[in-house]
Amino acid sequence: MVIKKTDKGYILDVSLGYDPVAQKQRRIKKKNIKTKAEAEHLQSYYKQQYFQNNLVTNLKVTFDQIGDKYFANYTVDQKLTYVRTQKGYYNHRIMPHFTGSLISKLEKKDCIQFRDMLLNEDEKTRLSNNSINKHMILLKKLFDVAIDDNLILRNPCTGIKKLKVVKQKMKFWTTAEFRCFIEAIDEKDHVDKVFFTTAYLTGMRAGEMLALQWEDIDFGRNEIHVSKTMSRVGGENIVTTPKSTNSNRYITINAKLAKMLKGWKDRQEALLKSYLITDLKDITVFQYSINTPIRECFGTKKITKICKVAGLTPIRLHDFRHSHVALLIDNHEEITVIKERMGHASITTTIDTYGHLFPNKQKSMSDKFDNIF
Structure with missing residues (x-):
């Protein structure tokens, strides 16, 4: 000075x-x-x-420059899948709306105007309230970068309430519906039978199953070690650590599923050798051709096709995970055991997601009042 x-x-x-x-x-x-x-x-x-970090400078920094800095410096420790999603939010809707604006000139009303624009999009392209909330969270993070750089004192997104998100009714199959589904799978698509049975009886996430290798399955203990997940980023299969620390876990499997997986392992070896693949060290459990399978190989189209044969209402691949929890609850498993098996970060997540599936204890509780009179 x-x-x-x-x-x-x-x-x-x-x-x-x-x-x-x-x-x-x-x-x-x-x-x-x-x-x-x-x-x-x-x-x-x-x-x-x-x-005191309260000194605002008068540099003419644009919103675009802040966006570039955020993705260059503030996402280096994040997973590629997370960064890909965030860049999607930014490139498709946030940046086109704010591009060229001086960061110091943007106010709360501008952020509300952006949110309202998303709310009023055409019905075909309109985002869900949950997705709009996620766009607003990223927008707030971008303004936090400007605060760190002493370009603004207050975040204009502060105080903007989240949109109300109505939880969709959870879909899941009973054991009878699942059996009907499995029996409708053609034997030539045996890998589908193994994949969906594993999904239903373990509750593993799709990415966790796709990343699974034979060394992750201990047939002596009938146990699967979930230590990685596979995602598709830029047309490539990317294997990373699971969703959270708790997602790195061990899942016990029943004897019949273990036998089915062993049988598939033998069939897979013969199948891949027909493609002249002899080095089976790095293949994934559900690989059935030269290419490593991706989520779409076992996704909505495949499930819908099988359901049409079985006469069932289709569910999503992720709903197999919900179906597994419903099965556990029906078998009266403790919620702490369910939390560990599903790899949830906290028991609150388990209760918030699946609490409504647990038997209603209020009726038995209120029935006891009859003994008072």
Whole structure:
């Protein structure tokens, strides 16, 4: 901070270092200060504000520059799948709406206007309330970057309430419906039978199953070690750690499922050798051709096709996970056991997601009141 005397008074020149976003020096310059004492007072004030991280500079930084910095510096520790989703939100809707805007000029009303724009999109393209909320969360994170850079003092997204999200009715199959589904699978598609049976009897996520390798299955203990997940990013299969720390877990399997997996292992070896694949060390459990299978190989189209033969109402692949929890609850398993088996981060997640499936205890409780009279 420098104080200079001129014919018109004093000049206070505050240098805050180089800003990589704007690619110029950050400065605050005040001219025509009447007295040296006033200049020194301002100098002391700016110094205090600077150390308290409350000093806003007048750099003309655009929203686009903040977006570039966020994805370059603030997502380095995030999973590729998460970054891909965030970039989708940003590139398709957030950036086109705010592009070219000066970050210092954007206000709360601009953020509300963006949210309202999403709400009023055409019915065919309109996002769900849950997706709109996720766009607003990312928008708030972008403004947090501007706060970190002392470009704004307050986040204009603060105080904007989340949209109400109505939970969709959970779909799941009973054991009778699942048996009907499995019996409708043609024997030439045996891998489908093994895949969907494993999904129903373990509750594993689709990505966890696709990343599964034979070394992850301990047939001596009838146990599966879930230690990774597979996602599709930029047309490539990417294997990463599971969704959360708790998702890294061991799942016990029943004897019949273990026998089915062993049988498939033998069939798979013969099948892949017919494709001249002899090195089976790195193949995945459900691979049945030269290419590693992706989610779509066992997704909605496949399930719908089988359901048409079976005369069933189709469910999503993820609903096999819900069906497994319903099966566990029907077998009176403890909620703590269900939480560990599903790999939930907390028991709150298990209760919030599946609490409505547990038997209603209120009736038996209120029936006891009859004994009072």
